[in-house]
Amino acid sequence: MRTSPAKLLILIAILLVIVVELRTVLAFFDVELTVLQGIAVGIVGIALLLVWAFSPLFSESDQ
Amino acid sequence: MTDLFVDSYPKQARVVRSAFLTAYIALGIGALFGVLQALHRTDILRLVESPTYYTILTGHGVFLVITFTIFFLVGLYQWAVTDSLGRGPVDMRLTWAWYGLMSSGTLLAAIAILAGFLDDPPTVLGSELSADVLFTFYAPLQANPIFYVGLVLFVVGTWLAGADWFRTWWSWKQENPDARIPLPTFMVLTTMIMWYISSIGVAVSILAFILPWSLGLTGSLNPTLTRTLFWYFGHPVVYFWLLPAYLLWYTVLPKLSGGRLFSDPLARVVFILFILLSTPVGIHHQYLDPGISDGFKFIVMTNTMFLLLPSFLTAFTVVASMEHGARQRGGDGYFNWLQALPWRDPAFTGMSLAGVVFAFGGFTGIVNAGMNINYLVHNSLWVPGHIHTQVGTAVALTFMAGSYWLVPQLTGNRLVGRDVALVQVVLWFVGIVFMTNSMYRGGLIGIPRRSAEPQYDFDYEIAVGSIPEIRAQLAIGGVLLFVSAMLFLVLILLTAFNDDSEPIVDGTIPPALSGPEDSPRVLDDLRVWIAIALVLVAIAYAFPLANIVSRGGLFGPDIGPFPVVVETVASVLSTTDTGMYLEALVETES
Numbered sequence: 001m002r003t004s005p006a007k008l009l010i011l012i013a014i015l016l017v018i019v020v021e022l023r024t025v026l027a028f029f030d031v032e033l034t035v036l037q038g039i040a041v042g043i044v045g046i047a048l049l050l051v052w053a054f055s056p057l058f059s060e061s062d063q
Numbered sequence: 064m065t066d067l068f069v070d071s072y073p074k075q076a077r078v079v080r081s082a083f084l085t086a087y088i089a090l091g092i093g094a095l096f097g098v099l100q101a102l103h104r105t106d107i108l109r110l111v112e113s114p115t116y117y118t119i120l121t122g123h124g125v126f127l128v129i130t131f132t133i134f135f136l137v138g139l140y141q142w143a144v145t146d147s148l149g150r151g152p153v154d155m156r157l158t159w160a161w162y163g164l165m166s167s168g169t170l171l172a173a174i175a176i177l178a179g180f181l182d183d184p185p186t187v188l189g190s191e192l193s194a195d196v197l198f199t200f201y202a203p204l205q206a207n208p209i210f211y212v213g214l215v216l217f218v219v220g221t222w223l224a225g226a227d228w229f230r231t232w233w234s235w236k237q238e239n240p241d242a243r244i245p246l247p248t249f250m251v252l253t254t255m256i257m258w259y260i261s262s263i264g265v266a267v268s269i270l271a272f273i274l275p276w277s278l279g280l281t282g283s284l285n286p287t288l289t290r291t292l293f294w295y296f297g298h299p300v301v302y303f304w305l306l307p308a309y310l311l312w313y314t315v316l317p318k319l320s321g322g323r324l325f326s327d328p329l330a331r332v333v334f335i336l337f338i339l340l341s342t343p344v345g346i347h348h349q350y351l352d353p354g355i356s357d358g359f360k361f362i363v364m365t366n367t368m369f370l371l372l373p374s375f376l377t378a379f380t381v382v383a384s385m386e387h388g389a390r391q392r393g394g395d396g397y398f399n400w401l402q403a404l405p406w407r408d409p410a411f412t413g414m415s416l417a418g419v420v421f422a423f424g425g426f427t428g429i430v431n432a433g434m435n436i437n438y439l440v441h442n443s444l445w446v447p448g449h450i451h452t453q454v455g456t457a458v459a460l461t462f463m464a465g466s467y468w469l470v471p472q473l474t475g476n477r478l479v480g481r482d483v484a485l486v487q488v489v490l491w492f493v494g495i496v497f498m499t500n501s502m503y504r505g506g507l508i509g510i511p512r513r514s515a516e517p518q519y520d521f522d523y524e525i526a527v528g529s530i531p532e533i534r535a536q537l538a539i540g541g542v543l544l545f546v547s548a549m550l551f552l553v554l555i556l557l558t559a560f561n562d563d564s565e566p567i568v569d570g571t572i573p574p575a576l577s578g579p580e581d582s583p584r585v586l587d588d589l590r591v592w593i594a595i596a597l598v599l600v601a602i603a604y605a606f607p608l609a610n611i612v613s614r615g616g617l618f619g620p621d622i623g624p625f626p627v628v629v630e631t632v633a634s635v636l637s638t639t640d641t642g643m644y645l646e647a648l649v650e651t652e653s
Contacts, residue, residue, distance in 0.1 A: 017492070017496045020500050021496070024503075027527035032527070
């Protein structure tokens with residue numbers, strides 16, 4: 001695992017926050033995402049994070 | 064590993080535990096009222112009638128921003144003074160007296176508020192027992208006198224708490240005449256100076272005007288005057304909530320990061336700036352109030368913008384301290400050091416995420432403080448969005464995270480569910496962003512605050528998404544916050560009864576990298592800062608107050624109370640009395 005479960009949890013939380021806020025920010029540039037598109041971006045982002053986190057390149061403990 | 068606080072100071076630990084317990088009870092009730100509000104005003108689930116919404120709204124505000132925050136403050140500050148001076152209070156009877164006074168006041172105010180749930184509230188002191196006046200309890204809304212008596216007792220209790228800490232420090236100073244004030248005690252004393260200067264406004268407002276008016280001793284009051292006195296206190300009170308969080312960020316967070324505070328002198332400067340700048344800014348809450356000249360409002364806006372300075376200093380100092388800690392733990396690179404921080408520790412992660420949200424909320428505060436742009440968001444849903452990022456997260460999440468570090472030291476018990484605690488703080492972070500994002504977006508298009516019925520059929524010109532989506536997002540955020548709060552309370556409760564364990568926490572606060580010896584001693588001369596603060600307050604408030612009194616009189620242009628009993632309101636509005644009332648007002652003004 002590339003990162004610890006604690007860091008993964010926090011990264012997912014930050015990703016969710018970015019998705020929520022980014023949708024608002026993008027609207028200022030006339031890029032409007034629907035709720036479903038927002039959810040899709042979130043799911044893809046979390047999936048990518050999980051793939052990255054669990055890819056067995058090396059192991060590392062949090063503490 | 065040093066002795067636990069509970070072992071070194073068992074009597075003081077009991078006071079701190081009692082204060083925290085009261086704070087946590089308030090948090091539980093306030094959180095329940097919060098989720099009820101979120102579900103009600105979004106029209107997703109309505110467990111009460113809309114008139115009762117205002118009872119819940121008042122309870123949510125008072126129990127969270129008065130009871131939860133300030134009881135946590137007094138507990139934390141009792142710990143900070145005792146721990147940093149290495150001694151207890153001069154007389155524990157005074158300590159228990161202020162705790163008793165604050166508790167009694169809370170109980171009285173709570174009785175008045177919760178009576179709002181009764182179908183037929185009793186008559187007490189000449190009026191119905193009710194206090195649906197919201198946290199901002201200024202006239203013409205009128206509560207039962209019991210509510211105001213409760214507030215007075217509570218505030219006097221906090222004054223005595225401050226006196227207790229000053230007395231303890233003074234006693235310590237006699238034994239250590241040449242020593243600098245230890246930083247945690249310095250933070251406590253400066254916070255209390257700020258509180259003494261600012262809370263006098265609400266004390267005068269209640270004792271001289273609102274309480275006699277609610278008792279029927281005076282026939283009327285000047286709403287602009289009482290509003291101005293309220294906001295004289297109403298803005299500094301946010302720093303009264305925030306400064307205990309700052310204390311934790313400056314003292315505990317660097318330690319949890321694995322390092323030491325970057326600069327003790329900068330921390331002292333920040334707290335001094337709060338003494339100077341907290342109070343002469345309250346009129347920025349009244350940009351839309353008639354009766355205060357634009358010139359005064361402009362001066363206050365300028366003062367308010369200066370308040371960004373201590374926030375920026377704090378951001379720099381705390382992040383620098385965290386980076387130092389991370390590098391002590393083996394972190395390197397421009398940003399890679401972030402990975403070396405102890406993210407698994409819920410106390411550290413909670414405080415860090417609270418700091419991130421605080422920075423974001425600070426930018427929205429600039430919008431509130433800007434005189435022209437404030438008109439866009441005034442009294443809209445934007446404002447509760449701002450307050451939930453600041454006191455609802457920067458403060459509340461820091462207090463919860465700090466509890467994970469402090470409660471084991473106060474009880475001698477190991478924290479139960481450390482991993483669940485991490486989920487809890489992260490859940491709060493996600494919940495608050497969901498909720499406040501919807502509030503900000505809703506506020507920008509004019510959705511009102513403080514309303515059980517925010518005009519569902521109104522055709523808002525929304526820029527992003529849709530109204531149903533904003534409502535759903537607000538409700539989801541509210542539910543996540545409620546679940547997080549309950550998780551926190553369960554973990555603390557389990558920890559309190561986890562008495563067959565040994566805590567794994569080191570309560571030692573290491574010295575700063577740059578200590579007090581690197582700063583001039585005048586920083587510790589509190590008399591200088593009090594004098595300057597009073598001058599600034601006089602500059603900001605003397606002319607506006609004189610103007611308000613000269614135009615409207617001390618006791619106002621004979622404006623009667625606006626009843627808060629809903630049936631009465633309905634009957635008043637349904638008759639021509641309203642028109643006659645307004646005509647009488649116009650005649651009085653002319």
